[in-house]
Amino acid sequence: MTVRFDRDYARTLDRQDLLAAFRDRFVIDDPALVYLDGNSLGRLPRASQALAGDLVTGQWGERLIRSWNEGWFDLPERIGDKLARLLGADAGEIIIADSTSVNLFKLAVAALRHQAGRTRILTDDLNFPSDVYVLQGAIETLGGRHALEIIPSPDGIHGPVDALLASLREDVALVVLSHTVFKSGYLYDMAAITAAAHAAGALVLWDLSHSAGSVPVDLNGAGADLAIGCTYKYLNGGPGAPAFLFVRRNLQERLANPISGWMGQHAPFDFALAYAPEPGIRHFLTGTPPVLSLALIEPGVDLLLEAGMDALRAKSVAQSEYLVALWEQVLRPRGYVLKSPRDAARRGSHLSLGHAEGWRINQALIRELNVLPDFRAPDNIRLGIAPLYTTFADLHEAVERLRRAVDDQIYARYASQRPVVT
Ligand SMILES: Cc1ncc(COP(=O)(O)O)c(C=O)c1O
Numbered sequence: 001m002t003v004r005f006d007r008d009y010a011r012t013l014d015r016q017d018l019l020a021a022f023r024d025r026f027v028i029d030d031p032a033l034v035y036l037d038g039n040s041l042g043r044l045p046r047a048s049q050a051l052a053g054d055l056v057t058g059q060w061g062e063r064l065i066r067s068w069n070e071g072w073f074d075l076p077e078r079i080g081d082k083l084a085r086l087l088g089a090d091a092g093e094i095i096i097a098d099s100t101s102v103n104l105f106k107l108a109v110a111a112l113r114h115q116a117g118r119t120r121i122l123t124d125d126l127n128f129p130s131d132v133y134v135l136q137g138a139i140e141t142l143g144g145r146h147a148l149e150i151i152p153s154p155d156g157i158h159g160p161v162d163a164l165l166a167s168l169r170e171d172v173a174l175v176v177l178s179h180t181v182f183k184s185g186y187l188y189d190m191a192a193i194t195a196a197a198h199a200a201g202a203l204v205l206w207d208l209s210h211s212a213g214s215v216p217v218d219l220n221g222a223g224a225d226l227a228i229g230c231t232y233k234y235l236n237g238g239p240g241a242p243a244f245l246f247v248r249r250n251l252q253e254r255l256a257n258p259i260s261g262w263m264g265q266h267a268p269f270d271f272a273l274a275y276a277p278e279p280g281i282r283h284f285l286t287g288t289p290p291v292l293s294l295a296l297i298e299p300g301v302d303l304l305l306e307a308g309m310d311a312l313r314a315k316s317v318a319q320s321e322y323l324v325a326l327w328e329q330v331l332r333p334r335g336y337v338l339k340s341p342r343d344a345a346r347r348g349s350h351l352s353l354g355h356a357e358g359w360r361i362n363q364a365l366i367r368e369l370n371v372l373p374d375f376r377a378p379d380n381i382r383l384g385i386a387p388l389y390t391t392f393a394d395l396h397e398a399v400e401r402l403r404r405a406v407d408d409q410i411y412a413r414y415a416s417q418r419p420v421v422t
Helices: 007-015 020-025 046-062 064-070 075-087 100-114 129-141 161-167 190-199 291-295 298-307 309-334 358-367 392-407
Strands: 094-097 120-124 147-151 172-178 203-207 226-229 243-247 350-354 374-376 380-384
Touching (some): 007 392, 020 298, 046 064, 046 291, 075 243, 075 298, 100 129, 100 226, 100 243, 120 129, 120 161, 147 161, 161 190, 190 203, 298 309, 309 350, 358 374, 358 392, 380 392
Parallel strands (some): 120 147, 120 172, 172 203, 203 226
Antiparallel strands (some): 094 243, 374 380
């Protein structure tokens, strides 16, 4: 069916949406707001709102320190096990801890120490820059014996797969990639890259921040070694909620956590001075978890498990294809450039549109047109599709307002300077 740029057509698609009822499970105070930033900060699940009250008033206020033995101590593994079901891992292979960046450091150092004698680390220039900074820090921590090779994308959109494969020689210790890349939304083939890396004796560490809850991930099906990711985007865990890490079962005893702390110690309340790691995934913990934000990850994961990742992916693809079709009809003639892959199979759940006036258009959307996308330099307007709550009507409205921002020259009212957080 040809995509039509009209509101009724979008509403028809929403009526046919089998996941439509999930939108009501989120707090949505302003139905006219087009929220397309679920790829940065997911919306608040109603169940999290209720749980927050119980956590503070009941578990903290009334039960006080007894709550540690009434569920808090096991939360990192218990929620990790649920997340494992979403990401194709087994129970005991994922744990919630720290931030994505800290988990990257822990797993990268552990892997590099394990891969003694191999000195090259491969990544690409589409990776989240902070991941590159962390890898640079890991190299310094280990005495500067490793070289980080940042392989350039051929076009700034697609991953440099051929160049990566060609660089996989016997001196590569570790490959570190964002499974879905943060700007263009390019989606790597996890199984293919992992198989090629393994053939060369390298380990692979995947950043799943833009994949968890947005695209199907089958860590064990792909033979994955290591992964990290955040919980505040498509998992709807809340601002600054702790991150997760995955270590394949048969690697767990061979890798040591470089930030060894009492939460990863075999018997933390024995207070022995010697560190003896707890076997299994728990020794990748370090210190006391932030219980309030950790606990609030669970309702979002439950919603995704209930909806099912295959159904979510089908809706996400239908919505991003719809958006691409509207871009072609309405936005391309107005100077918007598609900066995401055209092939839906190689695209995650967000779409980047470039425009010479991208920053000012973004300001017009936020301040005047009641659309919240986000902006990634130099000119990317990122439109995140969170299939649990994004509607086709949202996408229609976003395109309509992007059109108006240009046709009515609304962007011209805004300055070109950018603040610190975009
Ligand atoms: C792909 C990716 N990796 C890493 C990070 C850093 O995560 P954190 O700030 O939680 O350490 C982000 C943050 O947005 C991200 O998008």
